[in-house]
Amino acid sequence: MKEAIRERARELGFDDCRFTTAHAPETAIHFQKWLNRGFQGEMAYLERNAHKRVDPQQVLAGARSVITLAVSYHQPESAADKAIYKSHSSSRSYRSHPPPNPAGIIARYAQYSDYHDIIGTRLKQLTRFIDDLGGPGTRSLWYTDTGPLLERDLAQRAGLGFIGKHTNLISRQLGNWFFLSEIITTFELEPDPPETNHCGKCTRCLTACPTGALPAPFQLDARLCISYLTIELKGSIPLELRSLIGNRIFGCDDCLAACPWNRFARAGAMMKPHTRADLATPDLIELLSLDEQEFGRRFAGTPLLRLKRRGLLRNVCVALGNTGDASTLPALRAAAADPEPLIAEHARWAIQKISSLSNDPVVQSGSPINNDQK
Secondary structure, eight states: OHHHHHHHHHHHTOSEEEEEESSOOTTHHHHHHHHHTTTTTTOHHHHHTHHHHTOGGGTSTTOOEEEEEEEEOOOOOOHHHHHHHHHHSSHHHHHHSOOSSOBOEEOGGGSBSOHHHHHHHHHHHHHHHHHHHHOTTOOEEEESSOSSSOHHHHHHHHTSOEEOTTSSEEBTTTBTOEEEEEEEESSOOOOOOOOOOOOTTOOHHHHHOTTOOOOBTTBOOGGGOHHIIIIIOOSOOOHHHHGGGTTEEEOOOHHHHTOGGGGGOOOOTTTGGGBOGGGSSOBHHHHHTOOHHHHHHHHTTSGGGGGHHHHHHHHHHHHHHHHTOGGGHHHHHHHHTOSSHHHHHHHHHHHHHHHHHOOOHHHHHTHHHHHHHO
């Protein structure tokens, strides 16, 4: 039965498929402690459905097994790509060597059409296959990071990978660059052996984090994480963290990219046809000019749509401020008059940041800024 499911999963484009029981994860106590420390920030849904996350039976009564699946989104990089990413990943080096047109960084997983839709279509097919294989009365539910499951814990127990010191799952076959999804089912299947941790003494991911969001191995303070700040946080980005974001406008890959297990990463077939080349190095000035209709049209069917215009342009303003590039001031002054308060406030911050970094006494005086804002 398991081999038939694995074979069907491979046919559908999944890069790995493993099995575990539907018992509560042994690590659930760590999740509860994490919530108690408030590390989830404003992600209230994590606490609201915590009772389900720590007990799969509350997700699907009578569940016997969980099938965990991986989909690679790795893309081999050219030397030029690596140089661009390295120079952009800190605001200091970016200011020293700004590109001709200021560009933003979007996390690699989001440089595709929305993975929820792509993977979800395959998960539906695989779930039907499992229900047919299980026979009458078999019930199954599928999720791709959308359900109340401790998916990394279940995937480690299934042997799909191990939770690294950066708290993400690492596969010895796929590195860090893959999506997780699950099918929880009443069909009883023999579990695979669990994976053990292979981080050793390595702490590269902790050192790589720009904001110190990894205060200790296997601990993440989401309130400091750039992925949280640029995606999950809906309001104002804390002032003390803005300069550390650099030119990242949607997520952050730094802790993942630092992992030496990426030497085994390989490209997968499922996501490749859905690559969005326009999201590789987006022009920040162009993004700042988008109105609501243009934003919706530009990002339809991508993960960035969930940010809404106000969230994306908030991030773009911060990224432009961190370039220290005075040539971006006209666009930022226009954004400072935007009717959306969140955008306007971050644009004003960026203007002041650039003014403080500029060697141009006219810019430092603030008179052009004041004239435009009158």
